[in-house]
Every structure is written in C-alpha cells, then in structure tokens.
Amino acid sequence: MEKLVQTVRQGPPRQPRIVIADDFETLRRGLKSLLGTAVCGEAENGQKAVEKVKELRPDIVILDWTMPVMNGLQAARAIRAFAPGIKIIVFSLHDENIVSQEALQAGADLFLHKTATGEQILNAIAAVMTSSPEGSPASAAAAAPLS
Numbered sequence: 001m002e003k004l005v006q007t008v009r010q011g012p013p014r015q016p017r018i019v020i021a022d023d024f025e026t027l028r029r030g031l032k033s034l035l036g037t038a039v040c041g042e043a044e045n046g047q048k049a050v051e052k053v054k055e056l057r058p059d060i061v062i063l064d065w066t067m068p069v070m071n072g073l074q075a076a077r078a079i080r081a082f083a084p085g086i087k088i089i090v091f092s093l094h095d096e097n098i099v100s101q102e103a104l105q106a107g108a109d110l111f112l113h114k115t116a117t118g119e120q121i122l123n124a125i126a127a128v129m130t131s132s133p134e135g136s137p138a139s140a141a142a143a144a145p146l147s
Contacts, residue, residue, distance in 0.1 A: 016129050019056060021049030021075065022064035022091070027114075031062065034118050035125075046070030050078045053086060060125060063108075065092030065099055073106045080107030087128040 020031050021043040032039045041056045043049040046063070047070040053061050061079060063072035070078070076088050090103035093114045100111035109128045112121065 016059040016125065017056065018125070019043065019049065019052045019058045019061045021046065021052070021061065021067065021072070023067045024064075027064075031121070034121060044068075046072060046075030046078075049075045053079050053083060057083070058086065060087040060089060060128060062089045062091050062112075065090055065094055065103070073102060076103065076106040076108050087131075089124060089128060 015038045017040040018035055018038045019041040020028050020035075020039055022028050022031075023044050025044070028042050028044075032042070040058055041052040043052045045067045049061060049063060049067075050070065052058075061075075063075050065072040067075075072090050072092070076090065079086060079088060087110075088108045089110045089112055090099070090106075090108045091112050091114055092099050092103075096111065096113050103111045109131065110124055112124050116124070
C-alpha cells in the first residue's frame, strides 16, 4: 500500500479512498485486507454501491460484475452519470474478452479479472489513479507495474 500512496501523490501524500462492492463478503474482506485504510466503504449489491458512492465520494469504486438488485454494469452507468470523476474498476470472474468491453462501454475505467494477484490489483489501482480524466479506458493488461 505504501507504493500505492507514493504513486498517486499529488501534493502531500494521500492514499485513494475506495468503495468495494461485491455480494461475497469473503471477497470484500480479502480486498479490505489488501487495501487497508484506503477502503472507506463496502456494499453487497450495486444499488448500495451507488448509495455509498453518493454518500462517501471515494476516488475509486471496485464493482463486481454480477451482484443482486443492480449489477456492476448498471451501477457503473449510474455512478458515471452523477460522478464522472470517480474511477471505476469492474472486477469479475466472467470471460475477460466479453465482459471487459461491456464494462468499458458502461463507463468503467478498467476491467480486472478476479484471478488477479494482490500486486496486480495494487498496480491497477495505481494505474487508474494516475490516468488523466481525458484518457481512454484501460484494461488490466495496460496497468503498468509499480517500480
């Protein structure tokens, strides 16, 4: 996480604020363990994710693709409509070739497969935090490793 804080430095050191949305509590716990105090909120479905983003205004939201009530695609569209500056990462076990394009078209900044390692997840977060708002959406393959 220290490298992540250094990578997103703009002025004084600041770690990104992240909301995690996934219907599996174990996965949310694992991401929270990896990301530590950067996690400012959690949601178990897309509708609650949208509510958390409105309430907390994080820098990043990590959305599971398949959730009850409102899926990740619907949540990404809703979040993008009211908070265009928030970075959206779609996190899924589904076929990357199919889901990544749909996610990016829905407004996600990056697609990340759930088989990603902790280092790949941190690299992906650093990549979206350092990308410009005008930048085109990225895939996890485009996330540069931290050095």
